[in-house]
Amino acid sequence: MYIHDEFDRTFLKERVAEFRDQVARRLSGELTEEEFKMLRLMNGVYLQLHAYMLRVCIPYGTLASKQLRALARVARRYDKGYGHFTTRQNIQFNWIKLAELPDAMAELAEVGIHGIQTSGNCIRNTTTDAFAGAAPDEIEDPRLYAEVIRQWSTLHPEFTYLPRKFKIAISAATHDRAAIRVHDVGLRLHKKDGRTGFEVMVGGGLGRTPYIGQTIREFLPKEDLLTYLEAILRTYNLGGRRDNIYKARIKILVHDLGAEAFGKLVEEEWAKIKDGALKLDEAGLAAIRAHFHTPDLPALPEKPAVLADALKDPAFARWHAQSVTAHKVPGHAIVTLSLKPVGGPPGDCTADQMDAIADLADAYSHGEVRVAHEQNLVFPHVRQQDLPALWGKLEALGVATPNVGLVTDIISCPGLDYCALANTRSIPIAQQITERFADPERIADIGLLHVNISGCINACGHHHVGHIGILGVEKKDQEFFQITLGGKGNAKARLGELIGPAIPETEVVDVVERLVDTYLSLRTGPGETFIAAVERLGVEPFKDSAYAPR
């Protein structure tokens, strides 16, 4: 993980002091709500339906155990004892009082975490692969570059009042676990002729006008990362629309100009700055790399006896099949903790769970926890011989539901239970689906299936890229839901197709079940996943059966 030095610590203290002063000026009336709004948003503070919400950034998804304990303290002291992990590796506290926010932030700053640029029309926190530094399929740890971007983008004087928010994601692995094609800028680290660099995609994003990002450069040498980003941001800052909030994202500019023409503008700008002060060199990268503490893991025997024995227990084997992923170091494993228990709100975690998870991270994962895009937590460095013991402890905490990657591993926004923008609730739909599909054997048989729920067109639950997407809409003051099919959020990202008219809340879980049953009856065998079957058959057979009984 990244170790803060005195510069980072001083900066965070200054940020908290500035926000404390801004809150005081708001309370005294010196700042208008309109003026204050932008300032609080850039510290992650929203005014939601019932209270202020604080969104805290987990930089590139990596948490030290003591940072997780600090989150637990904040949840307990300033909130109602829990937090909600989001798709962008953040955690949200939903019940914080404005006057107490600076104190909560000061406590978090003590352990190097904050809400800076988790909202507002600025460069948001950069996200990446939750398995970074542990995955066998990555060419290099992408967090180095995420940190390079964090430093460059933090309070960037030129790019803090952009036309609209700006999100960057990086992947360095064969498998995209960071949804890079649905970000304003997606960066894919790869090698070409022995050199390391990035494929640069722009203009992806969901929301009311979903687009898949388009590649404007196949290979950007890594030392040019910041100069190129600066060129993209400058082109956007000067050229992006500001007359209509719904047309202000970079994706609209890219779409209106065409990716090729937009890329040409970026290249022209870049040619003028590429050898400037932002150009990276090996010494600069090494200096940042030196701030990362990565555990030195010894190679151990693969599948030790204690693990082989445990795998004879079907319950353990089921969990192992879903939650345990290969590690780049032999004898180790990456373990995903499911925050999707049957009947629970997806992504929620109580303060007690956070504390217990922090203790387990110390005991089993070198003190490190990750936050995954899918709203789960991850232990990145676990010895395979420890898996059976760890499983028992995770079970006791309620974070070992064997559903990672399955139908009940639902990505969901907070919906109308919290959010001021939502049209409908999302959490009750997720709860109903997890209850309907509570049988672990049944969901294992169904196999890989991503269900995504958004409570409004802003698409925070990424419904467009769910294999099954559920979108809440308001019709005649009632909550209705549209169903999309065939979306994908990975490297071959694709938007789902709407399969029919919106349905009332009471029918959603039945439609999902009929879609699943249709898949089971039509698949060529258990080897053909839900999404593969949809791609082979098209949406028609699903459409017919989903609505058939009406």
Next chain:
Amino acid sequence: MPLVKNGAPAADVYVRVADGDALPDAPVIVSADRLLAEAHALAARGGALGVAWPNDRDVAELVPHLPQLSLVALVFPKFRDGRAFSQARLLRERYGYTGELRATGNVLRDQLLMMVRSGFDALEVEKPADAAAFGKALASYSVFYQPTGDGRRPVAALRRARVAAEAAS
């Protein structure tokens, strides 16, 4: 509206002149259109000349006229419209403009430091209390993560200097 120049309160000696109005015998600020249309006459006039440049017009157009200009006023129609931050950096860092670069419009305390970092040296601050707090606003940070043309040393350079110093000692 209080003017803060190079960190201190200053009297505004410039007169804003509407298009078509006669030019007074004083430093003036004219519109972009007038500057481009009457460039020769304005240059021949001598004396201090400023232009108010809109935030949706490429500052590259301004480049041939920079030698005649003693002031460029960029505009923030709303504080959250940040186009003039880019324009300011381009004028300073790419086109080498060294005259007065003035921030105008909805100029508020919480954006002052970023304006200075982008190259503004004069700010028409909207609220008197914000102008009075100028020094405090600029001192709110001592740590900067990115290089701009303002000369403040970014963290990366400071870290590097420290490593070099440790190696030398």
